[in-house]
Amino acid sequence: MITKNIDEAWDELLDQLELLVGKRPADLNAVLFLIGIQELGKGPKRFSKEAKQDLMHIAVCRVLSQSGYYTFEGYDKDGWPQWILSKPIPHTDLLTQENFLKEHIISYFQSELV
Numbered sequence: 001m002i003t004k005n006i007d008e009a010w011d012e013l014l015d016q017l018e019l020l021v022g023k024r025p026a027d028l029n030a031v032l033f034l035i036g037i038q039e040l041g042k043g044p045k046r047f048s049k050e051a052k053q054d055l056m057h058i059a060v061c062r063v064l065s066q067s068g069y070y071t072f073e074g075y076d077k078d079g080w081p082q083w084i085l086s087k088p089i090p091h092t093d094l095l096t097q098e099n100f101l102k103e104h105i106i107s108y109f110q111s112e113l114v
Helices: 003-021 028-040 049-065 094-112
Strands: 070-075 081-085
Touching: 003 028, 003 094, 028 049, 028 094, 049 070, 049 081, 049 094
Parallel strands: none
Antiparallel strands: 070 081
16 A cells, blocks of 8 residues: 555544544554454443553554464453464564554454444
8 A cells, every 4th residue: 555545544534533432533543452352342331541551552463363363362361352463573674564554454444344
């Protein structure tokens, strides 16, 4: 996906999320947080700073699982999804990493919102 196309698709996604949740996500981390809450499946509630980081990790694992980077392993005793790394994630510069995640997030929402 070309950067301009990613940026356009990302802006469209943020517009859709604003309609769904009533507030435009401020950044990539906010979108990952929303995905994490969705994947946890326990609805909105207050989360500690550590739990918020865990939710964003769940989101990263979930969206990258589409390309085989993570495999769902099951749920822990508290009902949190557990993932294992299946193949190494490419090491790239920060902008390329961000676009890599955005592509996967866009794909995630395209499959989830259909």
